[in-house]
Amino acid sequence: MTSLLPSALPQPLPAGASPEQLEALAADLRAAGLQPLRSSGELEQLAADAFVYSPVLQPLLQGRRAQVGVRASSVEQVQAVAAACARHRVSLTLRGSGTGNYGQAIPLAGGLVLELSGLRRLRTLDPTTGVFTAEAGILLADLEQQLQAGGRDLRLLPSTVRSASLAGYLAGGSSGIGSLRWGFLRDPGHLLGLELVTLEPQPRRLTLDAAAAEAINHAYGCNGIITAATMASAEAVPWQQLVLEFDAWELALAAAQRLPATALLLNALCVLEAPVAALLPWPQGCPAASGQGHRVLLLAAPDALPALEALLPALGGRLLWQAPQGQSRGIPLRELCWNHTTLHARGQNPGFTYLQLLLPQPEAAALAALRQRWGDDVLWHLEGVRAQGQQRLACLPLVRWRGREALDALIHHACELGCLLFNPHAITVEDGGLGGVDAEQVAAKARYDPAGLLNPGKLRGWLEL
Ligand SMILES: Cc1cc2nc3c(=O)[nH]c(=O)nc-3n(C[C@H](O)[C@H](O)[C@H](O)COP(=O)(O)OP(=O)(O)OC[C@H]3O[C@@H](n4cnc5c(N)ncnc54)[C@H](O)[C@@H]3O)c2cc1C
Structure with missing residues (x-):
């Protein structure tokens, strides 16, 4: 059985920067009005990420950090940092908020980490089309709030x-949230263009159209520095948060298959097996989970509520709680789903890790086989998604850590049953979500980062050239 879990860092990796390189780099940064961050506290802060959810990645990534950090708040400053790194041949890893799950923003070979939280403007929102351009470091919650003010x-x-x-x-x-309706970030139609800075001695500031931007999407910052993105938006809807409960797992699963096939406007659907529900905090006013009922969490448009309530008896479920999004107290439903489920479960028991799979259709047979073989070692958390135009169920099961062999065996079993793996225990872009080398991503790296200095070790296609 070939292991799908890394046991060493990808190779070859460049050596870290020498003290002379670092001094010369720091002098260039200061000359550009930037403050190099060199203290161990600052560098440690810039090396945090959620890779700790993976006992496979933890020993490989723990302690990896940059030799110098810097924060930029204008595109000109980004160009100055890129120029300095190219000139002194120091690797550069980009960092947003450092919430990645696989150490995407953790530098494997030292060098410089560039944080862009100062680039945070919504530049434009077209009131007719809803197309917007926003800067790289804007927090999604701030962006959401500003778009909502414009009805988007x-x-x-x-x-x-x-x-x-x-x-x-x-x-x-x-x-994530919205994938039930809108699929995945890499689906054509979401990302309409990028502003990109290249890593060269004279960094270019490029405007890429949707086709050219595709290779940069989900490339871990290995092939260009994004300074702004142009994206499509959706009409704003005052989503209602609903918690449904089912006595039998099969009924919860059937509801998760049936509901997206109706005309109800839903933005998220998450299914939690009873023992998973029992590990989570619940919004104020929502009954705590007893460990008996299986829960389905929904974000639904207000006009979906009467029809949903009429459907529920036939589905065998009951409505436990409802509240408008943004107006409930305690934890919102969108912080109970996707990888927040894992976060809360690990808060109760750090012995849990997880997997990410797209289930084959029909889902019930594969899930039954997995549940039968793995029993209590794997607890089920499903998310409704639209994949290639079809309503499907993805899952992020909680997995009790029993060692690498057991995790490998679970992954192989799931793949034999037809599941598609998005491996959260992998370091490179290809071994995580993409599956294989994307020649366009590698070609973009040759164009925009010819010396291979961006986030070394994360793009396998570049290492294999
Ligand atoms: C509890 C929890 C729940 C999560 N839920 C979801 C979820 O629902 N859906 C989901 O997709 N992910 C999820 N994630 C993963 C992660 O939070 C998201 O992918 C998040 O959007 C990453 O944003 P960030 O700003 O933290 O990026 P970072 O972690 O800082 O960076 C991510 C990658 O982007 C690169 N990067 C950052 N800025 C730039 C730039 N300007 N140009 C080029 N590259 C850049 C970095 O180098 C790195 O490779 C979750 C993680 C946790 C811990």
């Missing part, structure tokens, strides 16, 4: 919406 909404959001940045989501994320 982000189509897709990670459950880390409150802390994650726009460019970090594009370069490191994939899906």
Whole structure:
């Protein structure tokens, strides 16, 4: 059985910068009006990420950090940092908010980390089309608020919406709230263009159209520095948060298959097996989970509520709680789903890790086989998604850590059953979500980062050239 779990860092990696290189780099940064961050506290802060959810990645990435950090708040400053790195041949890793799950923003070979939280403006919002351009470091929650003031909404959001940045989501994320309607970030039609800075002695500031931007989307910042993104938005809807409960797992699963096939306007659907629901905090007013009922969380348009309530008896479920999004107290539903489920479960028991799979259709047979073989070692958390135009169920099961062999065996079993793996225990872009080398991503790196200085070690296609 070939292991799908890394046991060493990808190779070859460049050596870290020498003290002379670092001094020369720091002098250039200061000359550009930038403050190099060199203290161990600052560098440690710039090396945090959620890779700790993976006991496979933890020993490989723990302690990896930059030799110098810097924060930029204008595109000109980004160009100055890129020029200095290219001139002194120091590697550069980009950082948004550092909420990635696989160490995407952790430098494997030292060098410089560039944080863009100062680039945070919504530059334009077209009131007719809803197309907007926003800067790389804007927090998604701030962007959402500003779009909503114009009657628009982000189509897709990670459950880390409150802390994650726009460019970090594009370069490191994939899906989330809204995926039930809008699919995945890499689906054509979401990202309409990028402003990009190249890593060269004279960095270019380029405007890429949708086709050219595709290669930068989900490339971990390995092939260009995003300074702004142009994206499509959705009409704003005052989403209602609903918690449904089912006595039998099969009924909850059937509801998760049936509801997206109706004309109800839904933005998110999350299914939590009873023992998972029992590990989570619940919004104020929502009954705590007893460990018996399986829960389905929905974000639904207000006009969906009467029809949903009429459907529920036939589905065998009951409505436990409802409240408008943004107006409930305690935890909002969107911070109970996607990888927030894992976060809360690990808060109760750090012995949990997780997987990310797209289930084959029909889902019930594969899930039954997995549940039968893995029993209590794997607890089920599903998310409704639209994949290639079809309503499907993805899952982020909680997995009790029993060692690498057991995790490998689970992954192989799931793949044999037809599941598609998005491996959260991988370091490179290709071994995580993409599956294989994307020649366009590698070609973009040759164009925009010819010396290979951006986030070394994360793009396998470049290492294999
Ligand atoms: C509890 C939890 C829940 C999560 N839920 C979701 C979810 O629902 N959906 C999802 O997709 N992800 C999810 N994630 C992963 C992560 O939060 C998101 O992908 C998030 O959007 C990353 O944004 P960030 O600003 O933290 O990026 P970072 O982690 O800082 O960076 C991510 C990647 O983007 C690169 N990058 C950052 N800025 C730039 C730039 N300007 N130009 C080029 N590259 C850049 C970095 O180098 C890195 O490779 C979750 C993580 C956690 C811990």
